[in-house]
Amino acid sequence: MRRAIYPGSFDPVTFGHQDIIERSSAIFDELIVGVLNNSAKNSLFSLDERVSMLRELTKDIPNVKVDSFDGLLVDYMKTCGATIIVRGLRAVTDFEYELQIAQTNHVENPEVETVFLTTNLKYSYLSSSVVREFAAYGGDISKFVPAQFVDRIYGKSKIKK
Ligand code: ADP
Numbered sequence: 001m002r003r004a005i006y007p008g009s010f011d012p013v014t015f016g017h018q019d020i021i022e023r024s025s026a027i028f029d030e031l032i033v034g035v036l037n038n039s040a041k042n043s044l045f046s047l048d049e050r051v052s053m054l055r056e057l058t059k060d061i062p063n064v065k066v067d068s069f070d071g072l073l074v075d076y077m078k079t080c081g082a083t084i085i086v087r088g089l090r091a092v093t094d095f096e097y098e099l100q101i102a103q104t105n106h107v108e109n110p111e112v113e114t115v116f117l118t119t120n121l122k123y124s125y126l127s128s129s130v131v132r133e134f135a136a137y138g139g140d141i142s143k144f145v146p147a148q149f150v151d152r153i154y155g156k157s158k159i160k161k
Pocket of ligand 1: 007008009010011014015016017020086087088089090094118119120123124125126127128129
């Protein structure tokens, strides 16, 4: 049984995240989408809102579960029995940081392996922070996020003129 975890902030979830979830759920027996409860970070959506949006998005993929965690990822992985971390790589700028984190996690727990999926070219420019920025200026975000979340994101964004 290969149980993997795809951790992130998902604030908000984008087509880039959705693509990684769909592709990795086809590779592993079970995929846990782990929403990070990062209290130091000023997030647009609360933890519960991010979890429920991801549950809505993945409801038709039977081997995907959505959960939240705080603290060290490797510690959470012990509690949920996952040994594989899935991360998306967009550009070389992601690489340096991701390599460091992957190696640190492996040192913390040698059973933990990180698997990288290269971004779908269509979404290589896309990040949650770009979506938040565009929404804040009233830009069209329908190309970046699933349709059911567009209004919720505008609703949370204070439109800057
Ligand atoms: P973001 O970087 O968009 O704020 P997260 O911190 O939630 O998102 O990132 C969670 C994971 O999703 C990371 O591995 C990140 O590289 C990956 N990811 C984010 N956006 C994309 C994308 N457009 N294509 C592929 N992977 C992505």
